[in-house]
Structure formats: C-alpha cells, structure tokens
Amino acid sequence: QKEVEQNSGPLSVPEGAIASLNCTYSDRVSQSFFWYRQYSGKSPELIMSIYSNGDKEDGRFTAQLNKASQYVSLLIRDSQPSDSATYLCAVNMNDYKLSFGAGTTVTVRA
C-alpha cells in the first residue's frame, strides 16, 4: 500500500468552478499535511499547510483534514486558468521526511 495516495487525474474543470482534490495516507501518527502546486517544468511551491482536523482557508484555497479517516483534501474555488498545474499532497511521516503523493493534474478550461 502506498503511503500517500491521490485521486487519479487529470481533472478538468471550467473556469469559475470548484476543483476538488483528495488525498489519503496510511500512517495514523502523521501530524502535518501539505499541498504543493507544481507548474509544468517548475519546482513545487507550498500553497497550504494543515495540522488540525477541520478546514483551513487561504484565499480561494481550502484544505480539509480528517485524521480519523486519514483523509486530506484541497478545494480550489472560482478556478482560474492560472490554477492549471499538478497538485502534490505531502504528509509528514516523521520529523525529517515528507511522503508525497503522485500528484493530480488540474486543467481549468476558459
């Protein structure tokens, strides 16, 4: 079983819609969770961090964490063409290492 799994893409959404990205993880003791955005040919950029159960909002992005279900998600509201990228879910497995999902590619249609 993979440590971090993301919903398979690609995900295509119309401009202005909500893009919903899902991620599950296997290690129950994981404490911190991250979403990175990676544009084609570029390095990953941290866009959200979440540590407690519930929702965390930052602009058009909302991260949701449910530790009991070992599930973390990212919602992108009012999707824009500039949101077209691959989104990586990452989970802190111990103090030093992150485990990354394979990524979900999002395309926002104008």
Next chain:
Amino acid sequence: SQTIHQWPATLVQPVGSPLSLECTVEGTSNPNLYWYRQAAGRGLQLLFYSVGIGQISSEVPQNLSASRPQDRQFILSSKKLLLSDSGFYLCAWQSTRELGEQYFGPGTRLTVT
C-alpha cells in the same frame, strides 16, 4: 527571508561522466536539507537528506552520493552517470523549528545522453 539556490539550471551529460550539483540556502541556519529526483511524469523520489554538517542519510541505493561540507550547502554527486539518472533534481530545505514544511529550490534538469 529564506532563499534557496541550485545550479546549474540545466545540464546535458554523456553516460559515464561525473556529476556535481550544488544547492545553497540563505537566510536560515542549521536547516534540514534534501535531494529529490523527479523523473518525467513521475512523483518525487527522496534521494538523500541531511540534518547537519557531514550527516547524510541515503534513501535509495544507487550510484549517487551526497555531501554537506557547510551548514547551508548540499552537494549531489556521481562518479559515472547512467541513462536512468536523467530527471529533474530538486533541493529542498526544512526549518527544524517548524512542523515539516519543506521549501524547494528551482531545480536542475539533467539529461544523460
């Protein structure tokens, strides 16, 4: 603010040639440092990490090695490159004062021919 540099940005090397990629971090002290590789269309593979000068942990046995000669410098090396070493090499740093957030450098795109 913290800044992470990598060079070179792109590199084309023949099979069997040596490799040296460098990463430096500014604006922080005693960071944890990481080397990842991302093959085309694939996820991130952790290669090495370091929690201090001279301290290197290897995640994947292969023909690559890493060194940390200074607090904010991390070097990835190979004596003889293989075709399978092609990929996007990413250096990242993590503050030991935070809960696991890692920040990536711009990356080096390596093509082995």
